[in-house]
Amino acid sequence: MKHIKTIQKPGIKNTKNSGCGECQSSCQSACKTSCTVANQTCKQEEK
Amino acid sequence: MIHSFKFLDNYILTDVESGSIHLVDAATFQVINSPLPYSLGYDKAIVDEILSELSQLKEAGQYESEPVAVSLDYDVEKQPIKSLCLHVAHDCNLRCKYCFADTGEFEGARMLMSEGTAKQAIDFLIANSKNRKNLELDFFGGEPLMKFDVVKKTVEYGREQAKAHDKLINFTITTNGINLNTETADYINDNMFNVVISLDGRREVHDFMRPTANNKPSYDLIIEKAKRLISTRKGEYYIRGTFTAKNLDFASDVLALYNAGFKHISIEPVVLGENEPFALTNEHLPRIYDEYERLSNMIIANKLSGGDLNFFHFSVDFSHGPCLKRRIKGCGAGFEYVAVAPNGDVYPCHQFVGNEDFIMGNVGQGTKVNKEMQKEFMKCNVLTKQKCLDCFAKYFCSGGCAANAQKYNGSIYIPHEMTCELLKKRTECAMGIFAKTLNKGE
Numbered sequence: 001m002k003h004i005k006t007i008q009k010p011g012i013k014n015t016k017n018s019g020c021g022e023c024q025s026s027c028q029s030a031c032k033t034s035c036t037v038a039n040q041t042c043k044q045e046e047k
Numbered sequence: 048m049i050h051s052f053k054f055l056d057n058y059i060l061t062d063v064e065s066g067s068i069h070l071v072d073a074a075t076f077q078v079i080n081s082p083l084p085y086s087l088g089y090d091k092a093i094v095d096e097i098l099s100e101l102s103q104l105k106e107a108g109q110y111e112s113e114p115v116a117v118s119l120d121y122d123v124e125k126q127p128i129k130s131l132c133l134h135v136a137h138d139c140n141l142r143c144k145y146c147f148a149d150t151g152e153f154e155g156a157r158m159l160m161s162e163g164t165a166k167q168a169i170d171f172l173i174a175n176s177k178n179r180k181n182l183e184l185d186f187f188g189g190e191p192l193m194k195f196d197v198v199k200k201t202v203e204y205g206r207e208q209a210k211a212h213d214k215l216i217n218f219t220i221t222t223n224g225i226n227l228n229t230e231t232a233d234y235i236n237d238n239m240f241n242v243v244i245s246l247d248g249r250r251e252v253h254d255f256m257r258p259t260a261n262n263k264p265s266y267d268l269i270i271e272k273a274k275r276l277i278s279t280r281k282g283e284y285y286i287r288g289t290f291t292a293k294n295l296d297f298a299s300d301v302l303a304l305y306n307a308g309f310k311h312i313s314i315e316p317v318v319l320g321e322n323e324p325f326a327l328t329n330e331h332l333p334r335i336y337d338e339y340e341r342l343s344n345m346i347i348a349n350k351l352s353g354g355d356l357n358f359f360h361f362s363v364d365f366s367h368g369p370c371l372k373r374r375i376k377g378c379g380a381g382f383e384y385v386a387v388a389p390n391g392d393v394y395p396c397h398q399f400v401g402n403e404d405f406i407m408g409n410v411g412q413g414t415k416v417n418k419e420m421q422k423e424f425m426k427c428n429v430l431t432k433q434k435c436l437d438c439f440a441k442y443f444c445s446g447g448c449a450a451n452a453q454k455y456n457g458s459i460y461i462p463h464e465m466t467c468e469l470l471k472k473r474t475e476c477a478m479g480i481f482a483k484t485l486n487k488g489e
Binding site for chain 2: 001004005007008011012013015020023024027032038039040041042043044045
């Protein structure tokens, strides 16, 4: 493409096993006052 | 839904539902944002070319994607509680001027948690965790190291119970650092999965906002202890500060912390009512946006020169983040994450503690929890909050903070507008930094 360069392909996943709930609660990680979920990692991908 | 914006000299286009991110040229940026692209002054052939490329992206599911149908189970009987914030001390040895916890009291009396209540909280967590294997417990306050003995006993009991029930509890602690010494620091490094140490950045900013209980500066009481803890630490850590109307140049605080030797830094906007001293208001927004951009430039320069500065809110892995369901459900407050006060009362999260309308149970009275309230929090998500539906950042903030929504708007369903605006700006900055540092540094 001449006008558009894709730098990130679709990164929001809705796979069969998604929603397992094993990932870390975001508020426990660093903020404690504002909600930022997108910087949590997926426990299934860690395996 | 799409969102496009200019960040430094880049035009960035993101497809909200798929999470795709594209760099586009100026002509494409204009075409995307114009109802009459052929009237922009470009040759027809150029506009045709751009529209053709956008059409290809759409076919590939990376432009104007439709929302994926997600079915969420609101059966509260199946909902585990997996994460607990344990307020071992409603007392503090600092008197921070912006403290949402009322300098440790949480709108109640100063109070310390007993070992018995802490153990009951472990029982409560395990009993309500259902089939979840990975559980979390954060020692919080007030200042949790004021009850270090209870912290140690809780970890010991938690490990025993976790083993007996085939669970894994990750312990974390949020401390102001005053009571760090060789014993407490080594204990934290040996036992805590994550430690959050509160430091506001520059000495003068920190000392003004975070005096001791007898109104003395606290920076020098903490900084070397924090450095020592980090120097021997193998697990995660964050140095967490707060910015207020008094330090809108907070990028300088991030830099001060980095220059002091800390890599993992989070500086958060203060949560205060509009009329309170040091509160952030809508009038501050343009200045805060500029400051987030200044911080972004600092981080880009750092990364490009091989540095390792990690700012929490800009540290987003766009390819390996959480799944869609997690992004929709948010932080889990009130349904999978709860807080326990020193007297054993259970609240939806640490920010609700002290608001008696939100007591969900008491660990001293068994493991029962108010299911109706839990269900209300379960149902409160990106798909049910009207304001979130057409927000480009919805899968990054996941609906925002329920406590802020309640505090400012009287409903967990109505996000606090200024918090939304800050989150949107931070999301743009994270994408902008990603674009600028692609294949460089980390």
